[in-house]
Amino acid sequence: MLKDKSWVWNLTIFANTDVTTTISPHIYLGKNYYDSNGLIRKRIIKHEEIHLKQQKKVGVLKYLFLYVFVFPLFWNKYRFDWEYEAYINSGTSKQKALEYLKKWNYGWLNNK
Numbered sequence: 001m002l003k004d005k006s007w008v009w010n011l012t013i014f015a016n017t018d019v020t021t022t023i024s025p026h027i028y029l030g031k032n033y034y035d036s037n038g039l040i041r042k043r044i045i046k047h048e049e050i051h052l053k054q055q056k057k058v059g060v061l062k063y064l065f066l067y068v069f070v071f072p073l074f075w076n077k078y079r080f081d082w083e084y085e086a087y088i089n090s091g092t093s094k095q096k097a098l099e100y101l102k103k104w105n106y107g108w109l110n111n112k
Contacts (some may be wrong), residue, residue: 001026002045020044022051024060046090054082079106 005017005028015021019030027048033041055063066078080101087097100106 003028005030020048022048022055023064024052024055027052043090043092047086047092050086050089051082054085 003026005021007017009015009017009021009028009030015028017030018032020033021028021030027045033044036044058066063082067076067082069076083101083106084097087100088094092100
């Protein structure tokens with residue numbers, strides 16, 4: 001189910017109202033969704049639907065715990081693998097996916 005993000009999301013560091021976020025069973029649409037064209041919107045939804053499947057497979061609470069906590073500092077194999085899978089399977093090139101995963105909001109997770 002798609003929902004708009006409220007101001008409360010601004011209290012978080014990584015899941016503010018600028019970005020789209022998934023917590024099963026909802027996809028919370030951020031500013032990045034509304035500022036995008038039709039093709040990018042489709043990719044964002046596909047990316048988040050992949051996260052819904054990942055959460056269902058692992059369990060939402062376990063997924064969120066493994067996704068949020070970074071052990072050791074700036075490396076999280078689970079988060080990297082899940083994000084990489086979501087980017088690649090939503091139509092993002094491998095090069096662009098790795099570029100995204102090098103950004104600060106992913107904790108500089110790139111290991112490839």
